[in-house]
Amino acid sequence: MAPTITTASLTVRDLTVAYQKKPVLRNVSVEVPEGKLIGIIGPNGAGKSTFIKAVQGLVPIASGQVEIYGKTYKQQRKLVGYVPQRESVDWDFPADALDVVLMGRYGRLGWFRRPGREDRAFALECLRKVGMADYASRQISQLSGGQQQRVFLARALAQEAQLYFMDEPFAGVDAATEKAIIHLLNELKQQKKTVLVVHHDLQTVEEYFDWVILLNRRVIAAGPTAETFTAENLQKTYGGRLHVLGGQLLVSSQSVNDEEDER
Amino acid sequence: MNSLWIMLTGALVAASCGFLGCFLILRRMAMLGDAISHAILPGIVIAFLFSGSRETLPMLIGAAVVGLLTVFFVQLLHQSGVKSDAAIGVTFTALFSVGVVLVSLYAQQVDLDLDCVLYGEIAYVPWDTWEWGGMDMGPRAVWAVGGVFLISLLVVGLFFKQFKLCSFDPAMAAAVGIPVLLFHYLLMTLVSLTTVASFESVGAILVVAMLVVPGATAYLLTDRLHVMLFISMGIGVLCSVFGYMLASWLDSSIAGAMTAVSGVLFLLAFLFSPRHGVVAKAIAQRRVRVQNRQTKPASH
Numbered sequence: 001m002a003p004t005i006t007t008a009s010l011t012v013r014d015l016t017v018a019y020q021k022k023p024v025l026r027n028v029s030v031e032v033p034e035g036k037l038i039g040i041i042g043p044n045g046a047g048k049s050t051f052i053k054a055v056q057g058l059v060p061i062a063s064g065q066v067e068i069y070g071k072t073y074k075q076q077r078k079l080v081g082y083v084p085q086r087e088s089v090d091w092d093f094p095a096d097a098l099d100v101v102l103m104g105r106y107g108r109l110g111w112f113r114r115p116g117r118e119d120r121a122f123a124l125e126c127l128r129k130v131g132m133a134d135y136a137s138r139q140i141s142q143l144s145g146g147q148q149q150r151v152f153l154a155r156a157l158a159q160e161a162q163l164y165f166m167d168e169p170f171a172g173v174d175a176a177t178e179k180a181i182i183h184l185l186n187e188l189k190q191q192k193k194t195v196l197v198v199h200h201d202l203q204t205v206e207e208y209f210d211w212v213i214l215l216n217r218r219v220i221a222a223g224p225t226a227e228t229f230t231a232e233n234l235q236k237t238y239g240g241r242l243h244v245l246g247g248q249l250l251v252s253s254q255s256v257n258d259e260e261d262e263r
Numbered sequence: 264m265n266s267l268w269i270m271l272t273g274a275l276v277a278a279s280c281g282f283l284g285c286f287l288i289l290r291r292m293a294m295l296g297d298a299i300s301h302a303i304l305p306g307i308v309i310a311f312l313f314s315g316s317r318e319t320l321p322m323l324i325g326a327a328v329v330g331l332l333t334v335f336f337v338q339l340l341h342q343s344g345v346k347s348d349a350a351i352g353v354t355f356t357a358l359f360s361v362g363v364v365l366v367s368l369y370a371q372q373v374d375l376d377l378d379c380v381l382y383g384e385i386a387y388v389p390w391d392t393w394e395w396g397g398m399d400m401g402p403r404a405v406w407a408v409g410g411v412f413l414i415s416l417l418v419v420g421l422f423f424k425q426f427k428l429c430s431f432d433p434a435m436a437a438a439v440g441i442p443v444l445l446f447h448y449l450l451m452t453l454v455s456l457t458t459v460a461s462f463e464s465v466g467a468i469l470v471v472a473m474l475v476v477p478g479a480t481a482y483l484l485t486d487r488l489h490v491m492l493f494i495s496m497g498i499g500v501l502c503s504v505f506g507y508m509l510a511s512w513l514d515s516s517i518a519g520a521m522t523a524v525s526g527v528l529f530l531l532a533f534l535f536s537p538r539h540g541v542v543a544k545a546i547a548q549r550r551v552r553v554q555n556r557q558t559k560p561a562s563h
Contacts, residue, residue: 056438074440082438089432093289094488103428107439114424139486159439 008067009034009163009194010055015064017047017054023062023217024050030213030222035192037185039199039209039225043238046216048198049085052165056082068163078107081161083152085168091141097151098136101126104158126154129187131180146177153181164188164195171200182208205229265389270507272388272404273521276461277499279412280470281477282419283454285488285495288478289430294348295337296474298355299451300458302333304362307459312369319407323456330455331448333358385464385517404464411460415453419492422446427488465518473499476525483529483536498528 010032017025025047032038040048053059055066057073068076081104101123102115109115115123127133130150135143143151149169156164170178185195185208196213199205205212205225212228214220214237221233287296303326310325333354340350393403400406419426428436429446437443454474461470481494506521513520534541 053434058434058437077438077440080438082435084432084434088434090289090291093431094482094486094491095427095431096486099488100431103424103432103435106424106428106436106441109424111425112421155435 008032009069010196011065011067011070012055013065013067015051015054015066016062017050017059018062019050019059025054026218028064028215028219030219032194032196032213033211034194035189036194036211037189037209038194038196038211038213039205040196040213040215041199041202041205041229041237042215042220046237048215049167051215052082052167052196052198056080056165078159079162081156081159081164083156083164083166083169086145086149086152086171088167091143091148093140096137096139097127097132097143097147097154098123100140100151101154101158104155107159123154123158126157127151129157130154130184144174146173149173149177150180153184157184162193164193166195166197168198168200170197170204202234266507266511268389268402268405269385269517270503272402272408272464273385273503273506273517274500275405275408275412276465276470277473277477277502277521277525278496279408279415279457279499280461280473281481281495281499282492283415283450283457284474284476284478285481285491286419286426286430286450287454287474288482289488293475293479294351295334295451296454296458297471298337298351299330299333299455300462300470300474302355302358302362303329303455303459303462304359305329305365306362307462308362308365308369312365319403319460323407323411323459326459327452327455329358330451330458333455334448334451384466385521388464404460407460408457408464411453411456415457418449418453422449423489426450465521469518469522472522472525473502476522476529477502480525480529480532483532483539486538498525501528 008031010030012028012030012032015025015028016023028051040051042048050059054061055073057066066073068079073080098120102119104126105115105119105123109119124133124136127136130153132147132150132154135147135151140148140151149172153166153169156166169181173181185197188195189210197209199209206229209225211223212225213222214228214233216237216239220237221228284293284296287293306325306327306329307322310321313325314321336354337347337350340353341347345353388402388404391403393400393406425436425441425446428439428441429443433443458470458474461473465473477495477498478491480498481491484494485491502521502525506524507517509515509524510517510520532540535543537543
């Protein structure tokens with residue numbers, strides 16, 4: 001066990017989520033420390049996306065509690081930033097990159113205020129941080145996949161949150177973007193922010209994350225990467241489909257729960 | 264003067280439908296507008312039966328209630344596993360048929376003509392005037408459609424950022440605390456109100472065209488949402504003016520001509536839009552091909 005657990009940024013107790021009758025997540029309990037980069041790891045259909053959606057109240061919870069810095073999500077909404085999967089939105093929407101980043105400010109504006117000059121300046125600064133300042137007025141459908149992902153990340157930065165949820169930010173991006181993203185995530189960590197990342201690539205887990213949550217419908221293990229990301233735990237998470245080949249991890253691509261897609 | 268009233272009515276109908284239609288298109292819900300415009304028929308008839316007159320206010324209320332019911336039923340069916348297009352189809356045909364039965368049962372009492380509901384007759388607009396305190400205030404349709412248009416402008420103007428985020432990324436909108444469902448129903452209320460205010464003049468079927476075509480045209484012409492809204496309204500006005508001119512030249516149905524013009528404008532945008540147009544794309548591709556041809560020999 002880690003000797004000095006500071007404040008928990010996110011506490012989940014006994015979370016159960018069921019889409020139809022079958023639970024997608026069962027009795028998930030986890031306490032996430034502040035200021036860490038956390039990978040949420042598990043096979044397809046393990047409920048990783050569902051987990052971060054349920055925590056934010058985006059899918060109905062069958063039972064359980066979620067606390068963010070000791071209070072409910074509704075009270076702490078402004079402390080949370082969200083990067084959904086890139087494919088979850090229609091990139092043909094009539095907006096430019098800056099428009100999308102400005103959306104990150106909406107939560108702070110309340111019901112009636114419009115984004116003002118400071119918001120625009122801030123949004124532009126966020127675009128600069130992800131190396132996209134030159135693309136501010138570019139229509140979003142004309143950006144590459146990696147650039148779109150960076151715009152999403154800039155939007156999350158514009159939320160000025162303490163706790164970030166990112167749903168597969170590395171999916172389908174080029175190497176340069178992956179590097180830029182991980183650099184940014186480390187910067188967030190240095191500012192004592194907590195970032196939870198749904199992640200697929202087992203090869204990079206040890207390099208990227210200092211904490212992991214191994215998830216497959218329930219929490220298999222959660223803790224510092226060095227202690228938790230072990231062959232034994234991975235075997236439990238992925239079942240028989242994981243092969244360790246000369247230090248290389250291989251996962252057969254077939255879904256472990258070959259019903260229902262993960263929503 | 265009469266032709267001015269007709270054009271004004273047509274312009275108001277087309278602009279308010281086009282402007283709300285933009286959001287429907289962006290949310291891939293254009294057919295929900297279609298459904299609402301048909302499904303409100305029973306609402307109108309019931310409002311007639313209760314109020315015993317063709318007063319605008321009871322009709323607006325009746326239509327808004329049934330419009331929201333439509334959206335609610337579609338949502339309910341969809342959540343219980345019916346595919347969303349099937350849910351829309353089932354709901355609106357069911358409600359529309361109730362309306363048709365009601366009209367045929369009570370037609371004598373309510374002085375409501377089914378042809379008029381479906382096709383409308385904008386040519387009669389100038390004679391159906393609104394008297395207020397003994398004064399002639401001009402055509403009732405202009406007041407009804409204009410009023411609803413103003414309400415829509417006000418609501419969307421006030422909550423533009425919410426409508427924008429809900430259309431682009433509803434999950435994010437929900438995460439930052441925007442009541443997504445409330446704004447969904449708010450938009451659908453506006454669509455219902457606009458539809459019922461418009462149906463008398465241009466008819467339910469042509470309202471559908473105005474809900475989809477100007478927005479779809481504007482979508483081809485710009486990459487910014489607020490510009491798209493303005494363009495769609497401008498296109499609505501053009502449809503009305505040119506449509507009226509076309510109708511008087513051909514001596515044909517005015518509403519039909521207005522819709523035909525909207526179709527022509529869409530076709531023009533489809534062909535000649537600077538970025539999305541077929542011609543622009545063909546030119547760009549040709550340029551790439553020519554460049555390839557020029558560089559190829561060098562590589563061999």
